[in-house]
Amino acid sequence: MGVDVWVRRPGALAGVWDTQLVAQPEVAELALAASVSVEAGAEPVEAAREIARADSAPVSVPTARAPVEPVSGDVAALWDNLRAEVRTCTKCALHQTRTQGVLGVGPRRVDWMVIGEAPGAEEDRRGEPFVGRAGHLLDAMLHAIGLNRGTNVYIANVLKSRPPGNRDPKPEEVAACLPYLMRQIALLQPRLMLAVGRIAAQNLLSTDLSLGRLRGKVHHFGELNTPLIVTYHPAYLLRQPADKAKAWEDLKFARSVFRQLTDRVGTDGDLS
Secondary structure (H helix, E strand, O other): OOEEEEEEOOOOOOOOEEEEEEOOHHHHHHHHHHHHHHHOOOOOOHHHHHHHOOOOOOOOOOOOOOOOOOOOHHHHHHHHHHHHHHHOOOOOHHHHOOOOOOOEEOOOOOOEEEEEOOOOHHHHHHOOOOOHHHHHHHHHHHHOOOOOOOOOEEEEEOOOOOOHHHOOOOHHHHHHHHHHHHHHHHHHOOOEEEEEOHHHHHHHHOOOOOHHHHOOOOEEEOOOOEEEEEEOOHHHHHHOHHHHHHHHHHHHHHHHHHHHHHHHHHHHOOOO
16 A cells, blocks of 8 residues: 655645655655655755655666676675675674674675665664665665665675664774775775765765765765765664755765766766
C-alpha cells in the first residue's frame, strides 16, 4: 500500500493541495519533509515533487561506462582477501567490542561511491553498511537520482568497525582503517564520491571545516583527484528533517557534476 504525500501545487492558493502516491514509505518521508520546508518558504517545491516521483519514475543517471562486466578472477580474489582482512582485523582496539568488520556493499566496479562514518549497531550485527532507518532513508535519497546499492553504487564507511556507543572515531582508528578504504577505492575506480556526514567529509578531506562550508563544492580525493561531493548523513536528517530539502539540493548538485564528467568522457574520450 502506498503513502499519500501532500504537496502544494505551484501557484495555488493557500489550502489547495495535490496528492501524490508514493510506494516506498522512506521516499514519502523525504518528500514530506521537503514539502514542509517548501511551506516554510525555505526550498522550491521541485524537491518534494521530484522525490515523490522517484518510486514510479526514477531520475535517469547517464552511464559513463558500458554495462559493467564481471570483475576478473584476480580482481575478485583481491576483493575476497580485502573482505576477509576487514572481518578479522585487529589493528585497533575496536576489534574487542565489535561483532564483525563491515567492508561495504554494492557491485565491485561502479561510477558512484558513497562513504559514511562508521557502522552502527545494526550494521555491526548484519555486516552491511547503512541498514535500519538511516539506511532506508539513504536508499530513498539515492533512488531519487537513479541509484541502487544492488546495481550501480557502492556504499562503505571510513571505519570498518563500530565504535562503542556510536561515538566519533578516534584518529588512531581512522588511521588504521583508511588503508582498507583506499584499497576499496582503487578496486572500484569510482568517477564520483559522495561523503555523507561531517565525520566522513572531514576525514576524507583532512580538514576541520564545518559540513556547511564543505557542501556545494567539488572537492577532490586521492592521487586520481576523484571528484567528491559532501552532504548530510541520513541519521542526522532523521533528527533534523528540515534539512532534507538541502540534502536534495546536494544530490542534484552531485548528479549535475556526474553529468559533466560523462559529457567530457563522451566528447574527449577520457577525463583530464
